[in-house]
Amino acid sequence: MAVKVKICMGTHCTMMGNLNLQESLENLQLEYPEQIEIEAIKCLKFCKGDKAPVVELNGKIITNASAEKIVSEIIELVK
Ligand code: FES
Numbered sequence: 001m002a003v004k005v006k007i008c009m010g011t012h013c014t015m016m017g018n019l020n021l022q023e024s025l026e027n028l029q030l031e032y033p034e035q036i037e038i039e040a041i042k043c044l045k046f047c048k049g050d051k052a053p054v055v056e057l058n059g060k061i062i063t064n065a066s067a068e069k070i071v072s073e074i075i076e077l078v079k
Pocket residue numbers: 008009010011012013014042043044045046047048052053054
């Protein structure tokens with residue numbers, strides 16, 4: 001199944017780890033080039049109240065995203 005990942009590149013999410021997360025996802029994408037689509041997007045307005053960093057995975061908003069969490073969810077989806 002193809003996976004669409006939107007990474008919030010707003011200031012808060014970037015500071016809270018989305019730059020590292022983007023790098024991890026780009027590495028993962030090298031392994032599954034056909035199945036993973038990555039898009040950097042502007043602030044989703046979910047970052048208030050300790051919810052950053054934020055990622056959207058196939059339309060589902062994931063708050064407090066970590067590279068480990070997102071990478072393992074994507075691996076489950078592309079299997
Ligand atoms: S900066 Fe990412 S949701 Fe606002």
